[in-house]
Amino acid sequence: xxxxxxxxxxxxxxxxxxxxxxxxxxxxxxxxxxxxxxxxxxxxxxxxxxxxxxxxxxxxxxxxxxxxxxxxxxxxxxxxxxxxxxxxxxxxxxxxxxxxxxxxxxxxxxxxxxxxxxxxxxxxxxxxxxxxxxxxxxx
Amino acid sequence: xxxxxxxxxxxxxxxxxxxxxxxxxxxxxxxxxxxxxxxxxxxxxxxxxxxxxxxxxxxxxxxxxxxxxxxxxxxxxxxxxxxxxxxxxxxxxxxxxxxxxxxxxxxxxxxxxxxxxxx
Numbered sequence: 001x002x003x004x005x006x007x008x009x010x011x012x013x014x015x016x017x018x019x020x021x022x023x024x025x026x027x028x029x030x031x032x033x034x035x036x037x038x039x040x041x042x043x044x045x046x047x048x049x050x051x052x053x054x055x056x057x058x059x060x061x062x063x064x065x066x067x068x069x070x071x072x073x074x075x076x077x078x079x080x081x082x083x084x085x086x087x088x089x090x091x092x093x094x095x096x097x098x099x100x101x102x103x104x105x106x107x108x109x110x111x112x113x114x115x116x117x118x119x120x121x122x123x124x125x126x127x128x129x130x131x132x133x134x135x136x137x138x139x
Numbered sequence: 140x141x142x143x144x145x146x147x148x149x150x151x152x153x154x155x156x157x158x159x160x161x162x163x164x165x166x167x168x169x170x171x172x173x174x175x176x177x178x179x180x181x182x183x184x185x186x187x188x189x190x191x192x193x194x195x196x197x198x199x200x201x202x203x204x205x206x207x208x209x210x211x212x213x214x215x216x217x218x219x220x221x222x223x224x225x226x227x228x229x230x231x232x233x234x235x236x237x238x239x240x241x242x243x244x245x246x247x248x249x250x251x252x253x254x255x256x257x258x
Contacts, residue, residue: 057240058247069248076253080243083257088243091256095246098256113251 023049024056036062039077047081055081 026044029037036059037044044052058080065073083091098106165173207213246256 053236054240054243057236058243059240060237061241061244061248065244065248072249073244073247076247079253079257080247087257090258091246091253092239092242094256095242095249098251109255110251113255117252 024052029056032063033059036060036073037077039074040081043081051081 026034026041029044033056034041037055040047040055047055055077062070062073080088098109101109168176207216246253
């Protein structure tokens with residue numbers, strides 16, 4: 001009887017832990033997962049199991065995104081994967097808070113961010129021109 | 140005749156008169172019929188007495204049946220409980236992770252740059 005109980009508990013522990021995290025090599029991923037996580041293909045096998053698990057969860061939404069959103073997703077994925085769990089948690093909280101703000105305010109913030117980005121680009125271009133970097137090389 | 144019956148119904152049948160009639164009729168029965176009736180009554184009463192305790196036991200068993208008696212039953216109940224709890228926790232965890240994955244994907248695909256949300 002005791003053996004049966006131990007066996008059941010071990011089984012539960014094994015199935016539970018496998019549900020939480022199971023290391024997956026890049027080649028074992030499905031084509032859809034590989035497409036979503038393409039920017040991480042080189043470092044994927046070296047990522048910790050939990051990190052892989054989280055990213056796979058995130059990647060599950062990729063097929064439902066628009067082409068424009070997919071581009072943004074890919075361009076930010078590497079930066080996101082390098083964040084610490086605390087930074088990600090803080091980012092999620094900020095994002096949730098932002099989504100709770102009225103739409104008008106959200107649009108105002110978006111406008112401000114766009115203006116700031118344009119200003120930064122102009123400053124960078126001016127700086128590069130002052131440094132004598134040819135326009136063809138400038139980003 | 141039909142008028143008489145209607146009158147009787149209106150007045151109602153006297154139960155005492157019926158009982159007296161029946162008593163008188165049974166007094167006229169031969170001993171063999173009386174014995175047969177007596178036996179049938181005894182059998183019916185015996186059956187009724189047998190059913191009562193069975194019903195009481197059944198009701199008691201319904202409630203007690205849920206409580207484990209032996210060690211084996213207790214262990215089985217404990218395993219069942221742990222399995223249910225474990226499945227519940229697992230399901231909750233899975234849902235949380237799924238929601239978090241959705242949120243992360245939203246942040247990554249949003250038209251606002253990542254720097255706005257990341258310190």
